[in-house]
Amino acid sequence: MAAEGQQHPLKIYYIMWGALFVLSGMSYWTDFWDDGPIRTGAILLFMFLKAGGIVFIFMHMGWERRALKIAILGPPVALMVLIWLMSYEGFYIEDTRTEYYGESTFEPEPVHH
Amino acid sequence: MSEAVMEPTGGAGVVHDWSKDKQVFGVPWGKAMMWIFLLSDTFIFSCFLVGYMSVRISTTDPWPNPSEVFALSFGGEPIPLILIAIMTFILITSSGTMALAVNMGYRKDRKKTFWLMVATAVLGASFVGMQAFEWTKLIVDEGVRPWSNPMGAAQFGSSFFMITGFHGMHVSAGVIYLLVIANRVRNGFYEKRGGNYEIVEITGLYWHFVDLVWVFIFALFYLW
Numbered sequence: 011m012a013a014e015g016q017q018h019p020l021k022i023y024y025i026m027w028g029a030l031f032v033l034s035g036m037s038y039w040t041d042f043w044d045d046g047p048i049r050t051g052a053i054l055l056f057m058f059l060k061a062g063g064i065v066f067i068f069m070h071m072g073w074e075r076r077a078l079k080i081a082i083l084g085p086p087v088a089l090m091v092l093i094w095l096m097s098y099e100g101f102y103i104e105d106t107r108t109e110y111y112g113e114s115t116f117e118p119e120p121v122h123h
Numbered sequence: 124m125s126e127a128v129m130e131p132t133g134g135a136g137v138v139h140d141w142s143k144d145k146q147v148f149g150v151p152w153g154k155a156m157m158w159i160f161l162l163s164d165t166f167i168f169s170c171f172l173v174g175y176m177s178v179r180i181s182t183t184d185p186w187p188n189p190s191e192v193f194a195l196s197f198g199g200e201p202i203p204l205i206l207i208a209i210m211t212f213i214l215i216t217s218s219g220t221m222a223l224a225v226n227m228g229y230r231k232d233r234k235k236t237f238w239l240m241v242a243t244a245v246l247g248a249s250f251v252g253m254q255a256f257e258w259t260k261l262i263v264d265e266g267v268r269p270w271s272n273p274m275g276a277a278q279f280g281s282s283f284f285m286i287t288g289f290h291g292m293h294v295s296a297g298v299i300y301l302l303v304i305a306n307r308v309r310n311g312f313y314e315k316r317g318g319n320y321e322i323v324e325i326t327g328l329y330w331h332f333v334d335l336v337w338v339f340i341f342a343l344f345y346l347w
Contacts, residue, residue: 027219038208057342100180114183119273
């Protein structure tokens with residue numbers, strides 16, 4: 011199989027394709043929900059399901075050997091630290107801005123279509 | 124150490140040392156290199172998205188509601204985020220045609236591979252076209268600039284143009300890449316080289332990655 015590369019039944023691709031359409035539809039649907047932890051969780055859930063499907067099925071990562079999986083999928087895990095640090099700092103900056111400059115006085119204009 | 128083999132030093136030594144390892148990844152080198160490129164690209168896009176996250180958290184001005192900003196009216200009531208939803212579906216459709224092109228490439232069905240790649244490129248080009256429309260509307264009608272906008276925090280414009288601009292550039296490059304490879308599939312370039320169509324899968328990796336990045340942009344910038 012290695013010589014012939016990644017060959018899989020077409021059915022797998024059609025199922026994944028359909029699943030991506032359904033998941034994208036559901037992602038778009040969350041735009042009509044009320045803001046809150048449920049909506050945020052749903053956005054992230056659909057995002058990771060779609061990303062996983064693309065990487066593991068369409069990009070064939072699910073069928074690759076573990077050495078490649080670890081080399082490619084391992085390093086991005088470090089991004090979790092960056093996200094944590096930057097959000098922590100972001101909230102701190104927001105607090106100091108509010109403390110020294112006061113609340114925002116920005117008057118938003120409505121969107122025209 | 125009496126029988127020590129003399130190993131080359133200097134520049135020849137560098138080449139010798141780097142090339143004596145055995146192959147690690149059991150995939151064609153082009154595929155391994157594409158994956159490593161995509162890994163580095165992951166970090167670039169992550170830096171943009173994390174930067175967007177930190178400016179959005181730290182600003183005290185209200186953040187414009189993307190649902191309203193990107194709403195589009197077709198004569199009646201504006202439909203929230205509709206253009207972005209259409210762009211998302213176009214990119215997913217193109218991912219499907221690309222996956223099929225890879226499969227047809229391994230089956231050595233040159234005609235189907237060619238046309239599926241062309242279809243992918245056309246869908247990608249229409250995505251870029253819609254993005255151009257979106258940018259025009261935002262700049263001309265809504266007055267969004269990288270340094271300010273009337274609807275809220277100035278950082279909205281800078282994050283938006285940077286992230287979607289860089290993504291759009293990737294899509295445009297992908298369209299050109301697809302057309303070049305599709306043309307080579309059609310004119311028999313790979314037939315002369317042993318009929319190996321691994322390159323279609325490598326092109327596919329790049330294209331799926333562009334779709335993958337859009338999944339994150341759609342969720343984190345447009346929906347959040």
